[in-house]
Amino acid sequence: MQVVYVLQVSDDIDKPVAFATELHARDRVAIAAHDRGVTLDPWVAGDDGSFMRAESPGALFTIYRCPVRES
Secondary structure, X not given: OEEEEEEXXXXXXOOOEEEOOHHHHHHHHHHHHHHOOOOOOOOEXXXXXXXXXXXXXXXXXXXXXXXXXXX
């Protein structure tokens, strides 16, 4: 089973972006935060590991961990 990491930013909610690795998703978050001129608080993970979340004063950055089953 593969995993896809989907980034969703609260101030751009209609444009989620999928990545093959967590590292690529975190890199995109860093770029998005920099573009907005904000510093993110530390990452918080969900109890089941299905998401990671970081906040800034103007937006919430969430990376969802989505298992993908191959058929």
